[in-house]
Amino acid sequence: MDFFNENLRCLLWEKDDERSRFVAPSQRIDVWLRRLNTWIGDEARAKALLLGESPQADELSCLAQVSGRDEETLRNGRLAADRNILTQNLCFLFGTVEHGQMSAVAERLGVNQSTIQRWRSGTKPGVDKRSAILAEFGLPATCDLDDEALFLSLAPIGLRQKQDWLKRRIDELDTHELNELFPALRRIFGDKK
Secondary structure (H helix, E strand, C coil), X not given: CCCHHHHHHHHHHHCCCCCHHHCCHHHHHHHXXXXXXXXXXXXXXXXXXXXXXXXXXXXXXXXXXXXXXXXXXXXXXXXXXXXXXXXXXXXXXXXXXXXXXXXXXHHHHCCCHHHHHHHHCCCCCCHHHHHHHHHHCCCCCCCCCCCCCHHHCCCCCHHHHHHHHHHHHHHHCCHHXXXXXXXXXXXXXXXXX
16 A cells, blocks of 8 residues: 555654644645755645655655655555554644643543543543544544544544634635635535524
8 A cells, every 4th residue: 555645744744843743734734845845846746745646756765865764665654653643643633622721622521631641641542532532523433543644634634623724715715706606605505594
């Protein structure tokens, strides 16, 4: 299986400082794009790679040199598997909780804040708590926190991040764009009463 795109995001994530590792995906794209551009020296290709295109031979060679890993590992290995995916996902998810809201999240999960801190330090939550965590962050019940590297995502994760992303995009539209898109948005969303 080709894990290049996930591995590329893992390389970029590894270079983040501890605090910026747990920001919403929409906030990390520009940082990762600039970093990748410095590595390969082509902004258009950096964006294409970040959005999922396969690397050209010279790009793969450059990334292998920058990362100290061989090309085969970058293409077919799984770097995220060496990172304790569950712990990194929990750090990422709880890291997106707004300042001052962790006690409310802990209460909704039926745990103490110290329990959340232990989860972020590597203690594994039980199955019932994992289900509650998925629900808290608006993730599908089928999401496997042990295997899906959410912490490397470029797309918004969960209901709140998706709502925030959509609101920001709508706020960024100019009058002409909004007027053009409004009929389609109205059909999609319908009139709620």
